[in-house]
Amino acid sequence: MSSEPDRFVLQYYDVKLFFGRKILREIKPFIQEYKRFGILTGRSSAKISGAYDDVINLLREFDAEYIVYDKISPNPWVSEAEKAGETLWREGVEAVIAIGGGSVIDVAKVASVIASGGGGFKDVFRGRRPRNMMPLIAINLTHGTGTEIDRYAVLTTDDTREKHGLDIRYPTISVDDPVYTISLPKDHTIYTSLDAFYHAYEAATSNYRNIFVETLSREAIFIIRENLPVLLKDLSDIERRAMLLYASMIAGIAIDQSSTHLNHAIEHVLSGLEPRLPHGLGLALTGPRVVYYTHKVRPIESARILRTLDPNIKPLEEDAEKAMRIVKEFQESLGVTQRLEDYGFSENDFKKIYSYLTERLRYLYEDSTPFQISEDIIRDIISSAL
Amino acid sequence: MSSEPDRFVLQYYDVKLFFGRKILREIKPFIQEYKRFGILTGRSSAKISGAYDDVINLLREFDAEYIVYDKISPNPWVSEAEKAGETLWREGVEAVIAIGGGSVIDVAKVASVIASGGGGFKDVFRGRRPRNMMPLIAINLTHGTGTEIDRYAVLTTDDTREKHGLDIRYPTISVDDPVYTISLPKDHTIYTSLDAFYHAYEAATSNYRNIFVETLSREAIFIIRENLPVLLKDLSDIERRAMLLYASMIAGIAIDQSSTHLNHAIEHVLSGLEPRLPHGLGLALTGPRVVYYTHKVRPIESARILRTLDPNIKPLEEDAEKAMRIVKEFQESLGVTQRLEDYGFSENDFKKIYSYLTERLRYLYEDSTPFQISEDIIRDIISSAL
Structure with a gap:
């Protein structure tokens, strides 16, 4: 037995x-x-x-x-x-x-x-x-x-x-x-886990979302929250590694079914321009503000997912700021406090980022993002990360 | 969009x-x-x-x-x-x-x-x-x-x-x-949902259980608990039907991965002997007592699943009685109060049931059941349902 x-x-x-x-x-x-x-x-x-x-x-x-x-x-x-x-x-x-x-x-x-x-x-x-x-x-x-x-x-x-x-x-x-995965250093342990985190969040709130993806996304974020902070105290904790690997795998099914949306598209622009920026970190920089816009239009789906981070989040548009804060605070608790500036970006890069995003990578977000993109919104998201 | x-x-x-x-x-x-x-x-x-x-x-x-x-x-x-x-x-x-x-x-x-x-x-x-x-x-x-x-x-x-x-x-x-599924009558709406319920519970506590199955089983039982009582007030509620159908499907993946165990094996004996006994009802009759024995040896897995029915259940052997009661009360809240006697079974049938189970259907439970089967245990389970 x-x-x-x-x-x-x-x-x-x-x-x-x-x-x-x-x-x-x-x-x-x-x-x-x-x-x-x-x-x-x-x-x-x-x-x-x-x-x-x-x-x-x-x-x-x-x-x-x-x-x-x-x-x-x-x-x-x-x-x-x-x-x-x-x-x-x-x-x-x-x-x-x-x-x-x-x-x-x-x-x-x-x-x-x-x-x-x-x-x-x-x-x-x-x-x-x-x-x-x-x-x-x-x-x-x-x-x-x-x-x-x-x-x-x-x-x-x-x-x-x-x-x-x-x-x-x-x-x-x-x-x-x-x-x-035991030999993954601390920073990449965090970044890859946050990649899985945003896979789960974006897939569960994308226009292609479905109930199976919701199940998997909620579980993935719950597991990341339960296991990542503990793993960071002992990177060789094989049980925690197994859970994070599992979370990342089911978040992979989630994006396979429902795709990511705006946050991943923006990150593609940023690390396309600056390959030194690790993918998971790039997602974490703009992510909280994308969560804000997402929660405004998909409060029910967003709250269901974020409840695993904070049971008090409400499935209401008015909790969008709170949704953003919850994600940001979770990232900060992991030690993620970098800014886009640390990778050489400034306000001056906005035009380049915006045209790159909307002209060349539109297909990555246009159909999947649950809200209408505008120049103001993208500017606001980039500014929040600078 | x-x-x-x-x-x-x-x-x-x-x-x-x-x-x-x-x-x-x-x-x-x-x-x-x-x-x-x-x-x-x-x-x-x-x-x-x-x-x-x-x-x-x-x-x-x-x-x-x-x-x-x-x-x-x-x-x-x-x-x-x-x-x-x-x-x-x-x-x-x-x-x-x-x-x-x-x-x-x-x-x-x-x-x-x-x-x-x-x-x-x-x-x-x-x-x-x-x-x-x-x-x-x-x-x-x-x-x-x-x-x-x-x-x-x-x-x-x-x-x-x-x-x-x-x-x-x-x-x-x-x-x-x-x-x-809208035309499913009330009794079969309950019985088929309970079939899914026991698929989820047995798979998540079987010797073949795995973390993917745990994710699916927990979700399935949560959905059944959230949706079945509401559906019974309006059997044509298509959203609730969709959720129950989804729960049953993911519980199907759960048994495909991890198999059922003793409760399903016993039910095979009972409805084999008495084909009028609906499968899901048969499971519900002996189920709570099987949950008792299961919780004793798999308190962590059992509690994780049953927490969706009662957040106070503890992952401890000593909560086995409580685990049984939680499941029984959930079934009673759905109106499931039948007994094996209603289908013509009595204490006198025990020997037949036991030999049928252990001689012909042993393969259905032997490797998957998380506890050692004895004549006393089977007698106790059957008695609890008479």
């Missing part, structure tokens, strides 16, 4: 997710089907986390061949995905194994499509998908992006610095082992 | 679930792929609910041929599934459409396997599955079984009255439209 409650397998659309400690070995039957793998990683986290060695040992067990491409950077460029895709194709790999956080897995999604179908990012961006896509195994190392369970990839164009979000493909197999 | 939050599509393992009002038309692309359908229904609910006419109209739009097999009874027998399977095969249908509650959909699951692979129930029971299974479209008419999203089917053997639960197949497409 033994049991491991934080261990499970879930098939969601095209992806079979293996969740739990030391669960990598359960993907063996899948590994056995192929003989030649392409491993994609960033510069260091795959090895530091221990995931790289575990994967190599597994491949060796089956005498599988593999090539390693370990050049993927955080906030990755389109050129990196094209380069990785070409490498996979040239090397004739049969399946890709991405070991990393969102950047690596997202590059692997695009690279696998390019390797399978040829062409370049432009074709992928226009929606071209090969009939038979190379299988993609995602070994996830962070608890934020949700990309291990969703269909999205985020890449920035090299020349124009447009940070695009593509509806591209699910991984074939994903592994969420909390052990691999 | 319109939106319908109680409308969504979810692919879970092999089944694509369409949830929402008037959502049937979205399965058109799937209907178009086939030319000859076999429609399975019970005696009346398919027509009363309006689902039958909607399906026929859809098929006519594509000039699809269909045969109708409308003889399936509640608590269906193995012979019915074999007969239905043979009919589907003889008529050369390409896909099955089951319009009904658990009985009809479960018969359709088994019948589709027999039609595709030949043989009889004995082969199916031993685990034989054809490589290519006939597609199965499930139009669900109740909010209890979860069979539209899970892999199980329940059938009773004609001769020995063994009510078996089989791990057989998912539907290919499922439709959960709350409109079709």
